[in-house]
Each structure stands twice: as structure tokens, then as C-alpha cells.
Amino acid sequence: MKRLYIISGCNGAGKTTASTTILPEILGCIDFVNADEIAKGLSPFLPESASIEAGRLMLDRIHKLFSKGQNFAFETTLASKSYRNFIIRAKENGYYVTLLFLWLQSPDLAIRRVETRVKEGGHSIPKNVIIRRYHNGLKNFFEIFEPIVDEWMFIDNSGSPYELIASKINGTEVIQKNAKLWHSITETYK
Template sequence: MSGSTKKPEIVVFAGPNGSGKSTITNLLRPTNMVYINADEIQQALGCDNMEAAKIAEQRREACVKARKDFCFETVLSTERNLNLLRRAAAEGFFIRCYYVLTADPQINVFRVATRVAAGGHDVPVDKIIARYDRALDLVKELVPVCDVCHIYDNSLDTPYRIFKKRKDQYWYCPEADLWLKEDIVALTGIHSVVRGALNKQS
């Protein structure tokens, strides 16, 4: 019997409302994985957002129980999905995260308003800002759970990778003017981060 059995994998796209997760997801989402998205469930079934969120949670739990690869998108502003990732990691899943943020929650507010004007779903301004703060506070708890973690600043027209973790190695991008080393340490809680060329290759 081979000892190199591949671990089941979870790919998670996380970050505050209006950060541009969906854009990153569309670029990087593995096409060979089950994709669980509450917005798509709501559109497909015609249910309300609470019911869609419940169905999405049930599908994630079912994948973990079946040890099946899957991918999902989340604001990650509460412990619920973080606890799911912790439990999956403890059960042998490989956790890969793409975290998308901006340098200022007002950018998120503007983008959500732009999305609504184009026919997209709304999120109240107070919720956007509260979730932004809670989500960034949880990054310190998210990074240790992940085998691989990429953090992108999507404040401008093009996403810019500011942090990368692979196993027990950590890099930050020295060219990111808005994210000095001390800012990355404050965001991630990782003090052993070193300089790296994070935007020359994926």
C-alpha cells in the first residue's frame, strides 16, 4: 500500500464584503472541485439568503464528512467557517487560502454600492465596516490553520500579493508601499516573515 495518499483539500477564498473575492475566485478557483457558494445557491433555488447560507453550510459539512475536495467563498468575519477549517485540518485536510482585502473599508463600501447599481446584491454600510474589522482581526487565527495562504491587497485595479505562507515559511512583499513589514506582522501575527518577490510569479 502506498504511503503517499493525497490529502483531501479545501480551497477557501476569504475576505471582507466588497474586497473583490469573486474576481479572484473566478481567476483561481480549481475547476475540478465542488464549488459551494451561497449566492449561487440562492439564485439557483430562489430561496432567501439565510436559507442559502444554511444549505451552503450543510454542503461544506457533507464534504468534510466524506473527505471530499471542495472550494468555497466566505467573508470569514465570524468563527463559524474558521472552526470548520480548524476541524478539517485536524482531520487531515490540506487547507489552501486566498485572502483578499483592501487597505480601507471605504473602498469596500464604494464597491458594494457600485455592485448594487449594476444589479448586484446589497450589504448595509454598517455591516460592511463591522465585518471588515472582524474579518481582519481573524487573519491571525486563520494563517496558522492553512498549509498555504496567499493574502492580496485589492485596493487598486490589480490585486497585489502582500503575504505568502507555505508550510512553515512566510514571505511579505517589500514593494507594497501600504504594507510594510510591521503592518504584515500586525495583520498576520507572524514575526518570522521575510522579504520575497511575490508578484513576479504565482
């Protein structure tokens, strides 16, 4: 079966870091499409200046892998609805879609993590954009993406080790590992 993995979460949630281990070592997926990494390749000293071109190249690569029927993964904040139709089309074309949502306990933690990343040479994102993407990503997870993917895992990546909060496996079963926290999140965003 063809597999599509979506690594999602707000800026600073640890998507890229988690992907470098989870995808090749646990899921056996070696094609990972990441606009931030593409931008670094285009402009190593100022990757944010290449973000639009990197986004275009990312979409081109996703569509190429899809048209070849290959297993692949990509990363997104889910802050927009843009991948909805693509996921539906992928499922119609025989892809099994798994979404990993890396959650942080607050937008402030996301901001602090991005600030740390910048100090270590990574790319910057304005605070208001981080906050908007944090809330929009959660809202879109529940309203748009959670209902259409085959399986998902909602992971608290605020500390170490991470904690699996809830998951849906085999298209139907929702397993709550931390019911109190899951209820609080769903009450706010669902």
C-alpha cells in the first residue's frame, strides 16, 4: 500500500527534528519534503528570502512523488486548508494517509523555541505569525484534517520525552492516552 505521512504542528513544535528519526528509522520513509530545508539549500545565509521559491519547489516535489506512486512525507503547520483536496485525492489514488500532529502547550513555548532556533542559526518567523499558525493549525486539525486522514497521532512535544495524547488507528478507533488533556484541547478547538 502506498503511504503518505504528514508531519504537522506549529512553528517550533519539532517537526523537522522528529522527522529525521521517525520517518527513516521507524516508518521506513526516505522521501521527506520540507520547504524550510529547500530554502536553506537555495539561500543558506538567509533562507527566509527564498521561502516563496522553496514553497513552489516543495509542491512540485510532492506532486512528482505522488504521480510516481511513491511513499513520501511532508511537513506543514496545517495553518491553511491548502492540503485538504490533495489528501482526498491521494486517498482516492490508493494512498494510506497518516498524520502526526506535534502539539506544544502554548504559543509562548512555540515563540521561545523559534527564538532558540534563530540563535542557533535557523530561520526566524514573526511572533504574530507563530501565534496565528498555532491556533489555526489546531482548529484545522480538528475541523478539516482529522476527519479525512486514515490515521493520526496527536503528540505533546512540549518536553522530553514526548507524550502521545490521543490517536486514531485503522480509520475508526480513537484512543485517548491522556483523557484530561485531550478533553481540554478538544473543548478549545473542536
